[in-house]
Amino acid sequence: MGEVKTVLDRVWRVDAAGMLGVLARRLGDLDVAEEALQDAVAEALRNWGASGVPENPAGWLVQTAWRKALDALRREANGRVKVAELAAAPPGPPSGDDRLAMIFACCHPALPEPSRIALTLHAVAGLPAETVAAAFLLPRATAAQRLVRAKRHLRDHGVRIVTPPPEEFPDRLPSVLRVVYLIYNEGYLASDTVERRELAREALDLARQVSALMPGEPEPAGLAALLELHESRAAARFDGAGRIVLLEDQDRTLWDAGLITSAMRRLARAAARDRPGPYQLEAAIAAQHALAPAYERTDWATVHKLYDLLVTVRPTPVVLLGRAVATGFTTGPAEALAEVDALGGQLSTYRLWHATRAGLLRRLGRVEEATEATRRALALATNPAERDLLARRLDDLGVSAP
Incomplete structure (x- = not known):
């Protein structure tokens, strides 16, 4: 058995x-x-x-x-x-076409946006209701009800599980791209295990399929390039014991040069259409890290400028948090901490807000505050490798993890 x-x-x-x-x-x-x-x-x-x-x-x-x-x-x-x-x-x-058809069906315009994304994460990525609930910061029962209503909505509206005709692509594209990215993120750093490699690879394959399906649209190419750049570092992200290796400590000889080259070509073709969007800009930021010969030689000024552009098209608290990280390397940790603290009302339940804040406080020598922020991040983290990393940071601060 x-x-x-x-x-x-x-x-x-x-x-x-x-x-x-x-x-x-x-x-x-x-x-x-x-x-x-x-x-x-x-x-x-x-x-x-x-x-x-x-x-x-x-x-x-x-x-x-x-x-x-x-x-x-x-x-x-x-x-x-x-x-x-x-x-x-x-x-x-089963085939890739079936998964793509599922995504387009789940992202039908008849469904409200949150229901589209929740249903796709459940049906295409196989994520249980509790993981979907965590992604939306919802109670499990609420997420389960949303999934039931979404499936009923598809049935009542006679939505077929097929890839729609090209004229229907634009209405569904934003949701399709978002769920593919969310699926990749769940594979890249899973909620309840270290990572789900097969899910990350599937999301990359789906991003490439959408890009091939809509060659005239730059954003699908931008997403495919972004995921290729993330995936290029897969072999260096964990050590032999399954512990996270941060970007600054990764062995760059383990990075996949072929994926980086493919991503850069996709990004160049997308940029040539002169219709910048959030996925292209995120890919451009990731490219700065991929092309830097060493972490200390990262062009943080360009990264910050790209974040400034990204804020204009996607002014979310998470994007602003990313820009604050770049501020820490261009202007200094004190200025970056002020930007991070300004986001506290929106991101106080987000583990990376606390982790980012802890890193800046530590750079400023404010050890007690850094310790408390790290503890808060650890309390919110669910991924075991991420929890291990935060526990090691507490140990470095001279405090035992709870």
Whole structure:
């Protein structure tokens, strides 16, 4: 049973979005697809121990879920006609197109913006309701209700799980780009584990697909470039013990030069269209770090100017926090701390606000305040590697972590 659970866990992490996508596309109902897939997983738990794990576990789960969905439809009077139509063409293997179709469906304009993003994180990234709740700073019950309403909304409006025609792309693009970025962030530094590499790679693949789907739009290219730059550092982000290695301490020979080159080419093509947007500007900031031969030779003046531009198109507290970090390297920690403190009313529950503030206080020699800010950051952090980093910072300050 232990081996079966291990296999199922791996298959779910890697293929859940594709499996759900191919089923939802064929069935036309996300709820039915999700319930059937859960039933298939339960059957696998019951049977694989005796019969052995199939050669293609994801394919087995899709076909089993498909049969269970058809059985459920046969039990419904209004579903019997649909069964004959569906049974003639069973689903094929999961693909990237299925995941992309799922994202576009979940980002349908009929859904309110928060519901679009919550549903996509749940259905495409496979994030549970509690993780979605954490992403929106909501109680778990509220997030669960939002997911239920969103799925009902799709069903009631007859939204099909297909990639829409090109004329519908612009209305959905902002939400699509945002959820792909959020999916990558969950893979890059997961909520409940060190990282989810397969989720980060899937998000990068989705960003590239969206960019290829809309070659005339610079922002999808900007997002793809941004994720390539982040992904280029994946091999250097953790040490052999699974501990975070900060950017200034990373071995830059481990960075993927091919991904950096690809990102720079994408960014150059996007910039040539002279329609700057937030993802292009974030990618340009990341490029400054990627191209610097050493951390101490980072062009912080250019980074700060890029943040100034980013603030004009995305004036969020998190962007302002990033600009404050750059201020710390261009003007000084005292000026940066003033900028950070000005954001306290909006970011007091955000762990990185406290961590950033702690770093600046430490540079200013205000050790007691730095210690308290680090403790606050640790109390808010959920990622185990991030918690370990903050605990080590407390240790450096001569204080034991709680």
